[in-house]
Each structure stands twice: as C-alpha cells, then as structure tokens.
Amino acid sequence: MALIEIAALTKRYPRVTALDALTVDVEPGIIGLVGANGAGKSTLIKILLGLIDPTAGGVRVLGLDPTREADAVRGRVGYMPEHDCLPPDLVAAEFVTHMARMSGLPRTSARERASEALRHVGLYEERYRQIGGYSTGMKQRVKLAQALVHDPDLLLLDEPTNGLDPAGRDAMLTLIYRIGTEFNISVVVCSHLLGEVERICDSLVAIDGGKLLRADRVSAMTVQRDVLAIEVDDRLDELGLPVRRDGRLLLVPLESDETYDVIISVVAALDLPLHRLDQRRHRVAELFTDQADQEVLDAAR
Amino acid sequence: MQPAEPAAAGVIHDIGYQRYTGPRLGRRYAVRSLYVHSVRTAFGLGRSAKAKVFPWIVVGLVFAVAIVAVVVRSQTGSPFISYLQFSDTVGVPMLLFLAIVAPELVSRDLRAHVLPLYFSRPIGRGDYALAKLAAMVSAAWLLLAGPLLLILLGGVFAQQGGWSGAWHEITDFLGGIAYAAIAALVYASIAVLVAALASRRALAAAAIVGVFLVTAPVVGVLTAIGGTTMRELAPVLNPVTLVAGVKTTLYGRTDGLDVGNFGPMYISIAVALVVACGTLLVARYRKAGS
Numbered sequence A: 001m002a003l004i005e006i007a008a009l010t011k012r013y014p015r016v017t018a019l020d021a022l023t024v025d026v027e028p029g030i031i032g033l034v035g036a037n038g039a040g041k042s043t044l045i046k047i048l049l050g051l052i053d054p055t056a057g058g059v060r061v062l063g064l065d066p067t068r069e070a071d072a073v074r075g076r077v078g079y080m081p082e083h084d085c086l087p088p089d090l091v092a093a094e095f096v097t098h099m100a101r102m103s104g105l106p107r108t109s110a111r112e113r114a115s116e117a118l119r120h121v122g123l124y125e126e127r128y129r130q131i132g133g134y135s136t137g138m139k140q141r142v143k144l145a146q147a148l149v150h151d152p153d154l155l156l157l158d159e160p161t162n163g164l165d166p167a168g169r170d171a172m173l174t175l176i177y178r179i180g181t182e183f184n185i186s187v188v189v190c191s192h193l194l195g196e197v198e199r200i201c202d203s204l205v206a207i208d209g210g211k212l213l214r215a216d217r218v219s220a221m222t223v224q225r226d227v228l229a230i231e232v233d234d235r236l237d238e239l240g241l242p243v244r245r246d247g248r249l250l251l252v253p254l255e256s257d258e259t260y261d262v263i264i265s266v267v268a269a270l271d272l273p274l275h276r277l278d279q280r281r282h283r284v285a286e287l288f289t290d291q292a293d294q295e296v297l298d299a300a301r
Numbered sequence B: 001m002q003p004a005e006p007a008a009a010g011v012i013h014d015i016g017y018q019r020y021t022g023p024r025l026g027r028r029y030a031v032r033s034l035y036v037h038s039v040r041t042a043f044g045l046g047r048s049a050k051a052k053v054f055p056w057i058v059v060g061l062v063f064a065v066a067i068v069a070v071v072v073r074s075q076t077g078s079p080f081i082s083y084l085q086f087s088d089t090v091g092v093p094m095l096l097f098l099a100i101v102a103p104e105l106v107s108r109d110l111r112a113h114v115l116p117l118y119f120s121r122p123i124g125r126g127d128y129a130l131a132k133l134a135a136m137v138s139a140a141w142l143l144l145a146g147p148l149l150l151i152l153l154g155g156v157f158a159q160q161g162g163w164s165g166a167w168h169e170i171t172d173f174l175g176g177i178a179y180a181a182i183a184a185l186v187y188a189s190i191a192v193l194v195a196a197l198a199s200r201r202a203l204a205a206a207a208i209v210g211v212f213l214v215t216a217p218v219v220g221v222l223t224a225i226g227g228t229t230m231r232e233l234a235p236v237l238n239p240v241t242l243v244a245g246v247k248t249t250l251y252g253r254t255d256g257l258d259v260g261n262f263g264p265m266y267i268s269i270a271v272a273l274v275v276a277c278g279t280l281l282v283a284r285y286r287k288a289g290s
Helices: A041-048 A070-076 A092-102 A107-120 A136-148 A166-181 A257-270 A284-288 A292-300 B026-042 B049-076 B083-089 B091-111 B115-119 B125-158 B162-197 B201-225 B228-237 B239-251 B263-287
Strands: A004-012 A017-026 A030-034 A056-061 A077-080 A154-158 A186-191 A203-208 A211-217 A227-232 A244-246 A249-253 A274-280
Touching: A004 A041, A017 A041, A017 A056, A017 A203, A017 A211, A030 A041, A030 A166, A041 A056, A041 A154, A041 A186, A070 A077, A070 B026, A077 A136, A092 A107, A092 A136, A092 B026, A092 B115, A107 A136, A136 A154, A136 A166, A166 A186, A227 A257, A249 A257, A257 A274, B026 B091, B026 B125, B049 B083, B049 B091, B049 B125, B083 B091, B083 B125, B083 B162, B083 B239, B091 B115, B091 B125, B091 B162, B091 B201, B115 B125, B125 B162, B125 B263, B162 B201, B162 B239, B162 B263, B201 B228, B201 B239, B228 B239, B228 B263, B239 B263
Parallel strands: A030 A186, A030 A203, A077 A154, A154 A186
Antiparallel strands: A004 A017, A004 A056, A203 A211, A227 A249, A227 A274, A244 A249
C-alpha cells in the first residue's frame, strides 16, 4: 500500500493556483518534499491533514481520505509546522503532555509519552523549563516532540531545519533519519534545500508552481556533485578539468579535495590573479530548472 | 551520503524507541480534556506561580465578601447579602476575573500560533471554540458558586427555623447558583468572543473591560433622559443590567431592576446574545490558525 496517493490534485485560490493537477504516489520511508518557497508544499501538507479541501482531484493518506475521514487521518499523523507555534509561558513537559491528550492518549500515557518524546529529541534534562527560555534549536525539538508524542504512523515536517545553525541542522537531520529508520515511522520532510534532505531521504518529490517536477528514489537519481566557481583575470584552460564558461566565471565540477589543489597549482603556475573560488550549494531551483551546472556535470561524465 | 554518526550529535540520547499500543480515546475525549485543562488554567492550576496570582486575588476578594456576609448574618440574624444579590455584589471582581482569564484561555493560543497544533489533531475548530467557551462559563460560575456555598453553610447554621428553615436556605441557594449560571453564561460568552478577536492579551483585557464599562453610562444616560419605556428598555444595552433584568423577570422580584412588561424581551435578548456570541466565536475559528 502506498503511504500517500495523490491523484490530479488541484487547489485554486481566487488569485493563485497552489496545486495544479499533481499526481504522485509515495512509498513508506523518508520522503523529501522539495520545492522553492511558494511551490505548493505547505498547501499540500494542509490537504494531507484534511485542514483544507482540494478544489479537484483525490488524495489518500495511510489508505484514508482526509477530506472525509479527517479525524482518523489526524489521529495517525504527526505535524510539525514551519513557523513558531509554542506558548512561551508553558513548561515543555506540560505542553507536550497536553498535546498528547489532544491526540487522545489517556492522562498517564500522555505524561509518559511526553517524557519519552522529549528524551528522544534530546530535551530530557531541560523538560521542566519554560519554552520561552529555549533557544531556537530547542524550540524546534519541542515542535518535533509534540508531533511524535502520540506515536504517529506518518510525520509531516514543514521546514524542520528553519532558523537552525549548521550544527543544529545536522543534529535535526540526524534525528529525522533516526525516526525514519530506527523508529520505523514514515516521514515527509518539506524543504527548499535539496542538499539537506537528499542526505537523509529514501525518495524525493520535487514540485514547482504546484506541478510535479520529478519523483523518484534518491538512489535512482543522478549522483549530484558540487560545482566550483572560479573567477580569474585570464584563461584557465590548462587545468585538465572539464571547464565551462559562465560570463566571467569558470565552472568546474568538484570531484574531490584534489580539485582544489589542481586549481591552486595551475593558477600559481600561470601567475594569475584569483578573484574568487567558491563552492556552489545545491539548490532545488538550480537543480531542477537551471541547466547550467547540470551541463558541467554531464560533460564531466 | 549518510548523516553524521549519532555520537557526533551528542545531545541525542541513544535509547530505543517504543511504539504506543495503548488506547486512543479520540475526539470526544480530546475535547473533554481541553475543557478540563482550560478550567484549570483559568485558576492557574498546573501553571507557574505567576499565573496563579491574579485569579486567586479575585477568588480571595469574592470569598472575603462572602465571609463578611456570613459574619454579619451570624451577628445580626438577618441576611446581609441574599443568594440572588451576591452575583451582582461581586460585579467588579467578576469583571476583573473575565478580563484576566478570557485572554489567558483564548488570546494566548492565538498569539503564539498554537492553533495549527490543535487542528492537526482529531479535535475540530468548532470543538476548540466551544470547549474554551464552556471552560470560561464554568470558571465564572465556580467563582460565584464557591462563595455562595460558603454563605449557605453560614446561613444553615445561623438560621433558627430547624429543618424547614434549612430547606428554605437550600432552595434560596439553588436559586442563587442558577442565577449565577445565567450571569456566568452571558458574561463569559461576551468575554471569550472579545478575547478571540484580539490576539494581544492586554488589548483583549482592555476590550473586555471596555464592553462592560462603556455600555454602563450609555444605559445611565438613556435612562435619565428617556421616558418610562426608555427607562425599562435601555438596560438591555449593558450585560450587567441585561442580566439584572432577566433576574427581575425570572424571580419576580420587585427590589431589582424595573423592566415593566419587557421581561420576556430581556430573556430573549439574553438568549440571542449568547447564541450570537457562540456562533461568531465558531465562525472566528473557522479561519483562524490555518
């Protein structure tokens, strides 16, 4: 059984079409839902939760129809919203316990599961402190804990790494990976950063302008490599690397750390002024719409 | 690429996850839990000491009034404040209570954007709104019913009429708490609706006080300049005098507000007000927090 089945799903607002005949089936596992801001990710999540009704098309979550069996779907799904959603004057343990009861867990179980959920996200010691005193990273963990507390079969995480520093991002991604693999809970991770989610996901669904760009298992997708952008005063053809010109920039695929050495030695040997040498980050927009970097990578192969 | 080893993310404790196999009690249980939780929140129970201060100052005030009533009665032998009068006597503490508690119950969730967390659970939007309203009504009623019970205990011991006297006290008391319920229903409906429209707590508190205080002089002026009909009709514009009019009608009292022949109208307006506030509240949450 597919985890999520989406058939010709359309959502139109008076002035904008958020989802345009989107059709995709998603298998259990960790799924990255990627797209630029405004691509329709949040709208899709809200339809999956039965919070808004689609204009047309159908959707099934865990074999249930969220437009007609919203209660049943919401009882088995955990949701972590993108934005801040925590009352600052409550103690984390109390708040997560309350949310567990809102999901239908009896009082004692709710308290136990709240402690467990906070422990799993790494907030065991701090759980009796007021949420208002938490750092952004800790708040994100509380948001994740409240989504996890009722032991859902599916987690919907909307931009879970938002506002986190690099270490916090890594910790959050590791945690999500553990939830998907060790806890055996399917996870849909929404993100506009492909480079981030592709590290932990089994499959990716990319949408743009409410349309499906691509959906596949990560293993079946092209191996993506980073690209180095170099700016010098003169030619740099002596690199012995596949180079492509982009205005004043030279683009070189980053094969390994030795690529840096090759570039530095050639630049030094030619006695050229080096203005810029930086690594281009993977962004969904680039990988799925801008073909420039893709051509470099293809040429390298 | 695999993410960093668990050891690298030191704060995440590596103890196995256990699936939950116990009962899931569903929507009605969730709504009931929200109601109980909200009533407790109204009195600061399960909250920090800071959250307890203001509700319990008000509780202290209304009990102080009740204690004075009991003491005076035990000394003089005649009731100082009747069961029916009590709810009106503590009008100011009640208003204070509404201005403190309604924003606490309603505005806080709006301000902190907590609603998506509720609505992504089995609980529905209407469920949430009505559970909060019911909690505010119950809390306001408890604020009146507690001291009334104290006055009853005092009254039963002070009266000299034996069993029939005690029974008389109890029936008067039941009338008193029924009236307290009517007052709580009308006041709380207004307070929760106003609080739900303002997401800032201070603003909500001010608006609640405003609705009660601004309408009072309007009633006063209309009563002063108008004729008999105006004098009997103007009080519907203020929640407090509206409820007083309902009391006159239901309890057939002559010492209360003079409503002339408009009694049934007072009752209809009070009912319509509560229904309208409830409907608007549910409508408010249809859009909020999505």
